[in-house]
Amino acid sequence: MTVIRAAITQTTWTGDKESMLDKHEQFMRTAAENGAQVICFQELFYGPYFGITQDKKYYAYAEPVDGPIVTRFAALAKELGLVTVLPIYEEDQPGVYYNTAVVVDSDGTVLGSYRKNHIPHVERFWEKFYFRPGNLGYPVFQTAVGPIGVYICYDRHFPEGWRELALNGAQIVFNPNATKPGLSNRLWELEQPAAAAANGYFVAAPNRVGREDNEYGDEAVTFYGNSQFADPRGTIVGGYASGEDEEVVIRDLDLDLVREARDDWQFFRDRRPDTYTAIPRP
Secondary structure, X not given: OOEEEEEEEEOOOOOOHHHHHHHHHHHHHXXXXXXXXXXXXXXXXXXXXXXXXXXXXXXXXXXXXXXXXXXXXXXXXXXXOOEEEEEEEEEEEOOEEEEEEEEEOOOOOEEEEEEOOOOOEEOOEEHHHOOOOOOOOOOEEEEOOEEEEEOOHHHHHOHHHHHHHHHOOOOEEEOOEOXXXXXXXXXXXXXXXXXXXXXXXXEEEOEOEEEOHHHHHHHOOEEEOOOEEEOOOXXXXXXXXXXXXXXXXXXXXXXXXXXXXXXXXXXXXXXXXXXXXXXXXX
């Protein structure tokens, strides 16, 4: 039996970047003290969810993948021996920005990045103002806890990317989010377990929690937390996190379930990409 201990985190915007960075450093230390081997933070973890407005001042939150935030947390990952997924606001060059997750191995090595492919642009999710669509495909990273992939928030509504990550070898997919009540509530219950079962891997989905009215006043939305792990049979592992409070969610994941689920359900054997004619193929 190959069991790994994984952590995901949810919190509310404190009002300043430095305290958010300090808070997430403590999350890593707490996770490591409790035996976690891998951790993933919420979407755009060190800032507010600025998609609520369209304001160029938030471009200042972007930095390169080799900038001070990734450098700081990569050093901490090495200190703690903790594989770390860092959802940042990436500056590729001035005026070219991505919603990115950087994957750091347990020895502090930066393995690479995933850039969010699907960018929403609807009321209070004005993300096209801030991000270009991703252009790095659906990479899977070989880490100390096994092969992992990343899919970010709105991406989760698109089954094609989940399948790409499976075909590329992922056994755990981390899906950091900033998700609020409304249309998404029912989908939050359905999508991650459905993706996990359809692809025979674990899904770990942290979400923001609480109301960011310290940044947006009456315009603020209330993020509903309920961070979750789903196993390869589509079962929520250990229940949902709080719907209101900050939390470091730690669960044990038996990676042997990946093989068991795929042996029981031969979706990869029986899929027929040659018949899916509405989906372009190379």
